[in-house]
Amino acid sequence: MTILLVQEPCGSSISISADRRSATRRNAVQEFNNGIVLTSQALEDNQLVSVTIDALVPTWTGSIQLGVTGTDPRYLESLPCSAAHLKACTWLYTGSCILYNGKQVIGNYGKANLDNLTKGDRVGVVRRSNGNVHFIVNNIDQGVAASFTPSRLFAVLDLYGKCVQISINDVVPIETINMVAVPSPSSLVSPVMSSTSSSNCEQVVPCLFGGGLTAPPVAYQNMATESFASRVTASGKRRPNASTGLSGAARENSRGPNTGCSSSSGDTEDPLRFHERCGSNVRLAPDLMSAERVHPIDRFNNGVILSQRPLRNNELFEIRIDAVVTKWSGSLEVGVTSHNPEQLDFPETMTGMRSGTIMMNGLGILINGMRTKTVYASTDLDHLRVGDTVGVMWRSGGHLHFVINGVDQGVAATDVPEGVYAVVDLYGRSARVSIVPQVQQHTDEDPGVEEQDVTWSNKERLQWFQRPLCFAATDSVAFSTDLRTATFVYIIMIRL
Structure with a gap:
């Protein structure tokens, strides 16, 4: 399966290649944001969508951000300057945190910090058939980032900060990849929950009010x-x-x-x-x-x-x-x-x-x-x-x-x-x-x-x-x- 990037809408600083398989942030030395791009197709369950970082600049701190959204890009009239401001059922992997609709729900997710990735590194996302979303960095599964997600999700990329250019890879079934898994967070926020999932309610509270806090020195x-x-x-x-x-x-x-x-x-x-x-x-x-x-x-x-x-x-x-x-x-x-x-x-x-x-x-x-x-x-x-x-x-x-x-x-x-x-x-x-x-x-x-x-x-x-x-x-x-x-x-x- 070949997945393509959406030419419109996208960030005001983004240029999409003619084959819609790569994206570049213009004026990367002067501008660090307005670099959002989305996939034109929704994710298929158990199919890994990933990108390769092709170019970086040392000017900025912060780097690529990757996530999923339940909103079809065709219905987005405009995009914010950063994916961290996206709402409407959006999960975002930024640095070592997971955001839901712009709010942090997991403070120390996985083992990889996206801000430290270098040229040639790969980062991807997969929705499992059980509704869990996982992020994959260099073939290492970072664990469950979200649960009870909608069945129709689109990938979101933000060429932020140091990240200047990416290319999208061919979609592959997750079971064909030889991956290393890291432990999932002990508690997950599940903003979208069915009426039959009340047994999971105890999982929500620790992550909202405990997992992300650091005590003062x-x-x-x-x-x-x-x-x-x-x-x-x-x-x-x-x-x-x-x-x-x-x-x-x-x-x-x-x-x-x-x-x-x-x-x-x-x-x-x-x-x-x-x-x-x-x-x-x-x-x-x-x-x-x-x-x-x-x-x-x-x-x-x-x-x-x-x-x-x-x-x-x-x-x-x-x-x-x-x-x-x-x-x-x-x-x-x-x-x-x-x-x-x-x-x-x-x-x-x-x-x-x-x-x-x-x-x-x-x-x-x-x-x-x-x-x-x-x-x-x-x-x-x-x-x-x-x-x-x-x-x-x-x-x-x-x-x-x-x-x-x-x-x-x-x-x-x-x-x-x-x-x-x-x-x-x-x-x-x-x-x-x-x-x-x-x-x-x-x-x-x-x-x-x-x-x-x-x-x-x-x-x-x-x-x-x-x-x-x-x-x-x-x-x-x-x-x-x-x-x-x-x-x-x-x-x-x-x-x-």
Whole structure:
């Protein structure tokens, strides 16, 4: 049996060969997504549909994603930028996880991580006659990924990240392949269940609420119970005025009107904060000093945040990573842009900006979406952990520097005009950050910090500290439960 790829619809960056047996993602060095392709025929039971990876690029993290969907491609009017956003009865193998309709249902599936595949590797999918779906990597059965699936399923491929080109192989009966099997997950999510399968209900709950969770590190446990009021009393210092305005996904949760921070570019003497306008998938803390990506397991982008005013000469804008998730490839991106946040039409990710923007991504530097330095830094942003810090500094003369964990990485770009805003992109694994205020000198006679009112009350601040992170129960998260905002860090630094 010969299986073909669908020419329409497919991802906007995809080119299908004339024989419909291979697919290529165009502009792979500049674009990492919009690479979805589907099969024109539905899978036949016990018949393996597989592809071979023909080309990769080292520019990106993340790679091929493979899955099945119950939706006939002929009825799909449009496709999302990533297969992770597909709904309507879709299972997807991404990295080492299984998603169902965009939500993680198995956290550590099989033994193969698709992000680590190389040129020539094969990955495939088969639906068994009992309704179970298995994924096969280099003739190794990774186990049951889904149960009670519809009888009519189409294969979905996403030429994502590093994966640039694939070719589809001839379909072969599964019983003719000499395969090695790995143990299946102990519990499976079965979103489509018949009325006679109630005995399997106990299998659903462990996977939804247990199998995908990672406990926080011991060093971070039980540290958020001390009241913020006692910390303020002990430190004897208080922050300058802070805004109570929320933005992005959190406007509906606003505690009151914005009484502090200006929504314009701001007074250049104000301490750096996040601007209240931000990406659609961002929730800001009431004092605009912390930010998190909403539902970080379900969505990996739309996490762009800018500073509320341009950087001054030799001023360091520094953030600390407070939470990460283990699902995605790629992580935090930091940079500068000449675009005013008041007028910016926020993109899904800042690496796609084509004007006035310099971003550090992984080890390299991108200017207006084009990679100018492949290996710029000594530390890869994709490998940062909770507690690590990243900063950006504009220096007179137009030199731009990045600072990682206090180490200046050198000149990243020259001839950068003044008046640029700092940019943070909560992308991929990065889920939550806080601004690290820089130390300011105050004498005993200077009441500037001590006497000003705080618009965000201690009760409100304590609620922010002690609230749980806004991750779904299925998230695989490594995070700090010590929910210290930059305000608390600021207090300690001043006292020291």
